[in-house]
Amino acid sequence: MKVLLSYITIAIFLLSAPSCGKYLDVIPDNVATLSSSFSNANETEAYLFGCYSNLQQLADIRRNAGFTSSGEVLFPVNMQDQTTLGGAGGDVGFNLMRGLQNSANPVLNYWDGYNMGLKLYESIRMCNTFIDNINVPLDIQTFQKTRWVAEAKFLKAYYHYWLIRMYGAIPIADKAIAINATTQEVRQEQQPLDSCFNYVVNLLDEAAAGLPPAIQNAAAEAGRVTSAIAMAVKAEVLTTQASPLFNGNPDYAGFKRKTELIFSQQQQTPLNGSGRQLPVKQLSMQHRLPAIASTSYVQLAILYACLILPENC
Numbered sequence: 053m054k055v056l057l058s059y060i061t062i063a064i065f066l067l068s069a070p071s072c073g074k075y076l077d078v079i080p081d082n083v084a085t086l087s088s089s090f091s092n093a094n095e096t097e098a099y100l101f102g103c104y105s106n107l108q109q110l111a112d113i114r115r116n117a118g119f120t121s122s123g124e125v126l127f128p129v130n131m132q133d134q135t136t137l138g139g140a141g142g143d144v145g146f147n148l149m150r151g152l153q154n155s156a157n158p159v160l161n162y163w164d165g166y167n168m169g170l171k172l173y174e175s176i177r178m179c180n181t182f183i184d185n186i187n188v189p190l191d192i193q194t195f196q197k198t199r200w201v202a203e204a205k206f207l208k209a210y211y212h213y214w215l216i217r218m219y220g221a222i223p224i225a226d227k228a229i230a231i232n233a234t235t236q237e238v239r240q241e242q243q244p245l246d247s248c249f250n251y252v253v254n255l256l257d258e259a260a261a262g263l264p265p266a267i268q269n270a271a272a273e274a275g276r277v278t279s280a281i282a283m284a285v286k287a288e289v290l291t292t293q294a295s296p297l298f299n300g301n302p303d304y305a306g307f308k309r310k311t312e313l314i315f316s317q318q319q320q321t322p323l324n325g326s327g328r329q330l331p332v333k334q335l336s337m338q339h340r341l342p343a344i345a346s347t348s349y350v351q352l353a354i355l356y357a358c359l360i361l362p363e364n365c
Contacts, residue, residue: 086181090188093196099182100200103207104275106175110214115168117160117218120145144168162218172211173225179208180228202262206277206285209255212248213289220304221245221314245315249293256286 089099113119125146144167147159158167165171182204186197215222223240224247230237243251260282267273292298304315 086185087188090185092189093192096182096186096189096192097196097200099178100203103175103178103182103204106170106172107207107210108275109170114142114145115160115170117145117148120160121148123149141168160218162215172215176208176211176225177228179204179211180225184228198262199264202259203277205255206259206263206282209252209259210285212255213252213285213292216245216248216252217292220298221248221307224248224251226251242309242314244309244312245298246293249289249298252289253286256282256289260286 088095090096109115119125145160147153153159158169161167161169162172163169165174183201186192186201186204192200212222212224221242221244224243225240229240259277260279263277263279263282265279267276267278298315300317301315302317305313305317307314
């Protein structure tokens with residue numbers, strides 16, 4: 053009798069195993085998936101707002117290496133009141149001035165996203181994913197799609213620009229890499245610095261074409277980008293590219309990718325009235341601007357440079 057009951061129990065278990073597998077192979081409720089993120093216009097716009105997330109956090113002055121390494125603000129290392137800078141860890145950016153930067157645990161790490169840095173490549177991937185899936189929802193109006201794609205392109209350009217300012221020549225993440233990509237496909241190559249700048253400038257041009265000139269409904273859309281903002285950022289990007297730090301910097305003359313120079317050493321040196329080349333220190337910001345800029349944006353870049361660097365004007 054006991055043997056018979058054992059056989060019956062085993063048989064019931066074997067018959068119910070496939071149904072258990074189907075029962076367990078169910079996605080729980082309230083778990084976001086890629087398909088649910090683009091199921092309709094509202095969900096798609098919410099995903100776009102997620103692309104904005106790190107842009108808002110970049111406004112935190114403690115995350116800006118230009119501020120924390122400027123030497124304008126210094127304080128004791130063992131300061132008891134850590135709440136002054138938002139709690140423990142908020143002052144880590146100032147370690148750059150203390151000579152505590154290191155490769156093992158970098159300060160303001162925007163590559164991996166720690167020590168007051170942010171995962172900007174993760175934000176760029178979100179922008180790429182948004183652009184790839186914008187046509188999935190069926191209830192998005194054409195004008196909405198045009199503007200939302202332009203916003204994603206602006207954010208992608210700005211995040212790339214921030215990484216360029218931090219690291220110089222970087223890999224360009226123009227497409228979202230598949231999650232099942234091979235190791236070789238994931239290892240993106242570092243691009244020459246001029247190619248990085250040109251990519252950002254071209255992307256800003258594409259974004260500006262689809263953005264509104266100004267925000268009409270400030271109550272509902274405050275903080276979203278406009279074409280004026282895109283052009284202002286483009287002026288800053290061109291000014292940064294034209295600066296001696298990136299334009300013909302001799303400190304990086306030996307940096308190469310295989311046989312290709314990472315940092316261009318062909319700095320523009322226009323002639324003065326007597327036909328002699330001007331020394332680099334006497335070059336105006338207009339002469340340092342890259343040739344790719346149109347006249348109107350050269351003027352914008354010069355204006356921006358005069359505001360932040362009056363000695364160059």
